[in-house]
Amino acid sequence: MGRGAAFVALGCAGAAQAAEDPVARGKYLTEIMDCMGCHTPGAMQGNPDMSRFLGGGDTGFEIPGLGIFYPPNLPPDPETGLG
Numbered sequence: 001m002g003r004g005a006a007f008v009a010l011g012c013a014g015a016a017q018a019a020e021d022p023v024a025r026g027k028y029l030t031e032i033m034d035c036m037g038c039h040t041p042g043a044m045q046g047n048p049d050m051s052r053f054l055g056g057g058d059t060g061f062e063i064p065g066l067g068i069f070y071p072p073n074l075p076p077d078p079e080t081g082l083g
Contacts, residue, residue, distance in 0.1 A: 026082070030054070038071040 030036065041049045044059040057071030074082055 035074065039074050 035054060036048060037043050038057045038059075039054045041052050041055060041058045044057065049055075054074040056073035060068035060070045062068045076082060
């Protein structure tokens with residue numbers, strides 16, 4: 001098996017495992033979607049504060065006429081967050 005095929009096989013295996021376990025699925029999705037890039041303080045500056053992982057971004061995005069929006073905290077709490 002070629003090197004590229006091995007990476008595809010490993011990726012598919014990881015995705016299949018993640019589909020069976022909701023926690024693994026959430027971890028898989030946050031990694032491939034790069035949620036950390038916006039929702040972890042300091043990540044946009046290249047120095048993410050991993051003690052506040054997904055704790056809310058500190059770089060705002062301006063939408064003219066609407067204001068500046070900051071990526072919110074993505075808490076793991078099942079009642080107040082993503083679960």
